[in-house]
Amino acid sequence: MEFRAILFDTRSIQRYIFSGNRLKTNIGASYLVDRVFSDALLPVIREILGEGELDDVTWQTEEEPDWTKMETKARVGYIGGGNALILFQPDTEDAVLRTVVSRFTKHLLAAYPGLKTGAAIGTLSLDAAGRMEKPHDLTALVHALKNGQNTVFPVVNVPYTGLTLSCEVNGEAATAYDRDEKRFFSAEVEAKLLTDRKSNGQEAPAEAELWHKLKSVLPTDKAASFLDGFAFPMEIGELGQRETEDYIAIVHIDGNNMGQKFADCDTLTKRKNMSQSIRQATISAFTKLLETVEQEYDTYSSYLTLHTKDGKRFLPVRPLVLGGDDMTFVCAAKVAIPYAKFLMENLMARGIASCGGIAILPSSYPFFRGYEMAEQLCGAAKNRMRALQAKKGCDSCWLDFAMLHGEQAPTLEQIRAEEYGGVLGNLHFGPYRVDVEENQADSLAALLCGVREMRSGSHRMPRNKIKELRRVLARGAHEQREFLAQLRYLGQSGEAMRLPQVAAWKPYEESLWHQGRTPYIDVIELLDYIPAEKGAE
Numbered sequence: 001m002e003f004r005a006i007l008f009d010t011r012s013i014q015r016y017i018f019s020g021n022r023l024k025t026n027i028g029a030s031y032l033v034d035r036v037f038s039d040a041l042l043p044v045i046r047e048i049l050g051e052g053e054l055d056d057v058t059w060q061t062e063e064e065p066d067w068t069k070m071e072t073k074a075r076v077g078y079i080g081g082g083n084a085l086i087l088f089q090p091d092t093e094d095a096v097l098r099t100v101v102s103r104f105t106k107h108l109l110a111a112y113p114g115l116k117t118g119a120a121i122g123t124l125s126l127d128a129a130g131r132m133e134k135p136h137d138l139t140a141l142v143h144a145l146k147n148g149q150n151t152v153f154p155v156v157n158v159p160y161t162g163l164t165l166s167c168e169v170n171g172e173a174a175t176a177y178d179r180d181e182k183r184f185f186s187a188e189v190e191a192k193l194l195t196d197r198k199s200n201g202q203e204a205p206a207e208a209e210l211w212h213k214l215k216s217v218l219p220t221d222k223a224a225s226f227l228d229g230f231a232f233p234m235e236i237g238e239l240g241q242r243e244t245e246d247y248i249a250i251v252h253i254d255g256n257n258m259g260q261k262f263a264d265c266d267t268l269t270k271r272k273n274m275s276q277s278i279r280q281a282t283i284s285a286f287t288k289l290l291e292t293v294e295q296e297y298d299t300y301s302s303y304l305t306l307h308t309k310d311g312k313r314f315l316p317v318r319p320l321v322l323g324g325d326d327m328t329f330v331c332a333a334k335v336a337i338p339y340a341k342f343l344m345e346n347l348m349a350r351g352i353a354s355c356g357g358i359a360i361l362p363s364s365y366p367f368f369r370g371y372e373m374a375e376q377l378c379g380a381a382k383n384r385m386r387a388l389q390a391k392k393g394c395d396s397c398w399l400d401f402a403m404l405h406g407e408q409a410p411t412l413e414q415i416r417a418e419e420y421g422g423v424l425g426n427l428h429f430g431p432y433r434v435d436v437e438e439n440q441a442d443s444l445a446a447l448l449c450g451v452r453e454m455r456s457g458s459h460r461m462p463r464n465k466i467k468e469l470r471r472v473l474a475r476g477a478h479e480q481r482e483f484l485a486q487l488r489y490l491g492q493s494g495e496a497m498r499l500p501q502v503a504a505w506k507p508y509e510e511s512l513w514h515q516g517r518t519p520y521i522d523v524i525e526l527l528d529y530i531p532a533e534k535g536a537e
Contacts, residue, residue, distance in 0.1 A: 001068040004088040005077070005124040006097055007141040008104075010036060011116040011149060013082055018371040020169040020189065023236050023318065023330070026367065028192030030320050031206035032112055037084040040111060042076070044104045045086065048096065049073045064269045067130040077268055080275045081324055085268075087124065097121045105154075114157050114172075114188030120144035130267035157188055196234070207232070213323060217284045226287075227294055231312035232319075236363050240304035240316035240332040245528065246363045249336030252374040253343060253356040255325035256385055256395055278352065279323045285346040286322055286329075289339060293317065303531050304332055325352075328371070333360045333529050337401065341444060344397050344434045353395040353435070355381035360529060361404040370404060376412040377402055381431040399444055400431035403525060422474045425516030441504040441519070450523040451530050453500035461487075461497050470524050473512060480512050
């Protein structure tokens with residue numbers, strides 16, 4: 001059966017969510033993006049077509065409906081992943097479809113300022129099972145959306161003329177007065193703030209949605225007491241970093257080969273079911289992490305500054321994007337790698353291989369820049385995954401990290417070339433594979449073993465020698481031979497001192513390098529960002 005269709009998408013999602021260094025605006029923006037189609041688009045369609053003329057229930061059923069039978073004027077094809085497909089009766093006029101797009105985007109200007117969307121109108125042919133009888137029809141809609149992204153640049157904020165106050169968060173015209181904070185913000189920032197603020201004694205919408213999302217994957221009896229007495233931080237400074245170690249981490253984890261997996265779904269219901277199963281797995285993994293955090297919370301006081309407010313203890317982590325095939329969260333820098341490792345292993349156990357990137361940065365560092373770097377690091381990890389897949393045909397999980405500070409080159413490649421280019425090769429050893437044991441040189445387990453050995457091994461080096469090791473690694477072979485000779489001499493004279501003992505790194509112990517790579521700089525960099533084991537120091 002042939003239907004009229006509108007395919008919607010949201011654009012520049014990352015910039016919308018992560019612009020600005022205020023955690024509240026990041027949280028609010030994520031909530032708005034997550035709810036834009038269900039809270040804004042569907043009411044507009046009902047208003048135009050009439051109550052009862054939009055079927056937004058059938059698409060959510062697990063069973064395969066008969067897609068050729070549509071008793072209403074419109075039906076939701078699917079909503080998810082920043083997209084929405086709406087199907088209309090075949091005799092629906094273009095004027096009606098254009099009115100839907102017009103009113104929806106007009107509503108966004110007032111209720112969701114700054115959020116960019118796109119729409120493509122066309123025709124789709126579905127059989128009873130929801131299969132595309134003419135697959136090129138959907139391809140044509142997708143291409144129309146892409147063409148719109150490249151040719152249409154909508155203005156979705158009040159233009160800044162220079163004659164009005166500029167918003168301190170995003171630099172747009174500060175046209176909205178916030179009564180709680182008693183200052184002017186742009187309409188975009190104000191809309192984000194309001195979603196993460198209590199009103200009339202009611203919990204903030206963004207907070208309520210997050211807790212509902214996390215509890216939705218738990219049994220009813222367990223959900224009632226989930227994280228009782230805990231709360232998520234609302235400000236960057238509440239994540240637990242110490243004043244002398246004021247570093248946070250932005251972590252981005254993305255599922256592998258998801259495009260191919262969705263391409264294999266030949267019906268709309270299969271596509272929706274896969275989307276929901278991935279969403280549930282992602283939320284379940286994060287919920288499991290939070291249960292572990294709750295159990296270990298008291299141990300964090302040895303290396304974090306834990307905060308409380310209104311009788312609630314703040315968790316050292318805050319999810320920002322959660323529920324699709326990717327997740328992004330911000331946390332205290334010291335827990336970033338353990339948390340990312342836990343989540344990726346948990347996802348793998350649920351059948352989802354993933355890659356991740358961790359950007360470690362000062363709390364005052366531009367947040368969007370940090371997110372961009374986390375995304376680039378995840379991309380570097382995916383490159384290693386794809387290379388291994390092309391060579392051996394297996395899926396794998398990889399993780400990469402980087403430290404950001406001061407004025408640096410804009411891209412990861414440039415940073416690595418400028419700051420990690422030693423005389424003998426690359427000073428950065430990653431990305432690291434998460435789903436193997438430490439008998440593999442580039443495994444995360446081997447790296448963590450190296451950190452433990454350098455920090456608390458029986459023959460650990462003192463801090464001054466660690467600094468010297470970092471210096472000589474960037475120099476030539478002569479300086480490195482002298483350093484190793486000195487270590488051997490000190491060992492013979494009774495001062496127990498040697499390189500970290502990692503079985504998979506034996507080839508690197510003789511000259512610090514092997515095949516143009518060395519793992520020791522990464523170990524040194526992570527010494528301050530991996531929690532010490534109890535009793536180790």
